[in-house]
Amino acid sequence: MPTTTGEPLLVVKNLKKYFPIRKGILIDRTVDHVKAVDDVSFEVRAGETLGLVGESGSGKTTSGYCVLQLLKPTSGSVLFNGQELTKMRKAGLRQVRRDLQVVFQDPYASLNPRMTVGDIVSEPLLVHDIGDRRSRRRSAEQLLEVVGFNPDFINRYPHEFSGGQRQRIGIARALALNPSLIVCDEPVSALDVSIQAQILNLLKDLQAEFGLAYLFIAHDLAVVRTMSDRIAVMNRGKIVEEGPAEEVYSNPQDPYSQALLAAVPIPDPRRMRERRAERRKHQDVLAESI
Amino acid sequence: MVTDRRSEFEATLTRTAEARGQEAGAALQRASLLRDAIHRFIRNRAAVVAAVAFVVMVGFVILTPWLSHGSAYGVDFAQAYKSPSWAHPFGTDEFGRDLLVRTALGGRVSIAIGFAATIAIMIVGILYGAISGFAGGRIDDMLMRFLDALYGLPYLPFAIITLAIFGTVNFWTMVVALTIASWFTTARVMRGQIITLKENDYVRAANALGARWYRVLFRHLLPNTLGVILIFVFLELPGVVLGEAFLSFIGLGISPPKASWGTLAQDGYSAYEAHPYIIIIPSLAIAWLILSAFFVADGLRDALDPRTRET
């Protein structure tokens, strides 16, 4: 089980990401900014899972991309293993990326359709010059086995597989470099319930076996609850509440988190009325912008 | 130290791999994107007819000069202006040269120029568009503004000016002129493709792995534009063939006694009232090639990108 010991692996401080809104045809000028991420701070310790939960447009995915340096933050600091990533050059970042990996949402868009499963899974090793052709192939086979994917299909192409199987391929790729932190960006939201359970269990198993830490980004509160030691709730670019999972869920403090939790449909028809009444209490918080 | 961690990781990998069952199940039916595409193409009757027509035309221009007895260059005024007959199925021209063979030879030149220019257009357009889309930002802005400026100018005068600068018209100058006049569209489409593909998660994944830029470009982006490139080959080809024909027709063609379809048509123009077949035959040949290529391109688009048809 996860070992949440002292040293934070990832420290994000005052992270901001503003996207300019441009106008003008010939001469661009910036008229305003979308504050996608607006002063966000959080930590992930080795071996633990921090769940980042929020609705669409809350800035959770943008935060994830800023951690991964797939987007350049407007300001703020991202300390990973004690190194400041926002100021790092390409060569340095390349080394960091061995320890910092990602699993994406859409199992159809996250695998290059023109590469075989084997090439996809061994690409990380190739990019970082680990091993030779044969050892990379053997590693790929083992990685596939570890994620519960039949390695006999190593020469097949991604489109021959279902969403769940493809997500396993993506996880194997993320695992290949032996990272210490994996950013999981909505890893199961495109999957059916029965397949979703397989993938969530797999992620839990891998965490225990390889001592992984996850930054687990999702909109589904139940899924986040299942995976996370601690939870941060995001709304409109800000973290509105953060704490141990049990506390946030059983006794949410922030009005938005309360409303969000009340809105989750519970698979228990007997509580329909009670839930509906609970929701009404939070209606003003949720008054939807038109 | 690093290797230590790696070997430790590999040991864990081996251990867990052995313990794990395969929950994921078997592959879906073995589906092949290529086979699907071929099937969709074959089901499109117009495209198949066009493809056959295209091949027949290419076959005709390659094979006829070997099989036919007619003379393409021998001047024989006794045979001048013979209407189509068994001896000369397409008739003869004012010098008594066999038009069947001349049409085929002219087709060789036209189609060869067409393919050469198309390939050149693809190379220039793909490079320009890919660099622009891949680099993004300021470089992209600059390259696109330049393209916009070129776009504003009409197409054929470009080729005419280029030919005028060269001062002579032969196979290669013609290819260069046509390329300069018509690479813009390919560049623009390529840029759009690359920008769209860049938003794919597998490209993000490659970046997150620390893949160098050339790997991202050549392994993840360009291979996924192959379908579009193939379609564009068949879209550009007819345009280039027509451009060549037009230039030849207005007197900027390959010098005699060599001929292309354009120069043949131009020859026929001077005598079209008395001997209309001389202009009709090369014109039909041009139309044949252009239409078949267009329909092939259309079929390819439907076959390679089924989404465009569904909507």
Place this chain on the structure above:
Amino acid sequence: MPLLAVNNLHTFFKTREGEVRAVDGVSFTIDRGTMLGIVGESGCGKSVTMLSIMGLIELPGRVVDGSAVFQGRDLLKLKGATLEDIRGHEIGMIFQDPMTSLNPTLTIGTQITETLRRHLGMSKQQARKRAIELLQEVHIPNASSRLDDYPHRYSGGMRQRVMIAIAISCNPKLLIADEPTTALDVTVQAGVLDLLHELRSEHEMAVIIITHDMGVVAETANDILVMYAGQVVEHASAYDLFDRPEHPYTEALLEALPQVEGEGIRDGRLRSIPGRPPDLIDPPKGCRFAPRCAYAGLDDCAVVQPELREIRPGHWVRSRHPASERVAQPVGVG
């Protein structure tokens, strides 16, 4: 007499690989003013069932067999204008994606009044007045001023409300909602579900809600139909289904669902169903769930297809090993 009785519906799709039996013998009824939830994973045939009933199946699909009797008329036998008249007038529909269901070039008002004028023959003024009422009914603030806005000015949830307003504009007796909240955020979803609930009781309108989300049906439906691989595998009242699920698939699905409430959630594992749903071109000969079922044993499961049977009043199940008849332990629960 039920409002809608679907009997033995079969809808197949011709593909190059063979015929896909997307809906393979589906039967159910729905009474006036009740809410039926049809739940299942992608590809189980829940949407195709509804499209078949509404005559919206297009080639290569084909309704092969069955009937759908709505107020005494078999919808599957109706053609062209008659069917179109029922659609939108007596049966309303809303779909998953509120972003593409509205025409971006017409104002919201135009799109609502169009239906009113066509089906109810209202005048321009009447229709406009009614449109405002409808928008108020689906809780769109400042309805009268919002009427002349274009769809892009509306958020996703608001657009879905507009779709609902259009669907109920002719006071239909039945509203079919196909994944009406799947594209919406959870807080917005809650509002839309509450709205559906409210409208159902106010208009005495029957509602069929199609969804993949067990939570959504639990919060809305009186009766629930669980579909798997083109067939109904369980049909019961909402209370009975969640209290005592009978079909091994329903059970597994409920256990596979991550929970928001409870203790020790973080350390536990979810029940997972190994493998994935069968290929509907060549479905298993016996029970469709047998290859993934923990209880499928050495008996007929793999050979003979089980019938949908009433295991207790109002609770139908298609399995040889329903929970209440089970003695043996599962062969290998993961």
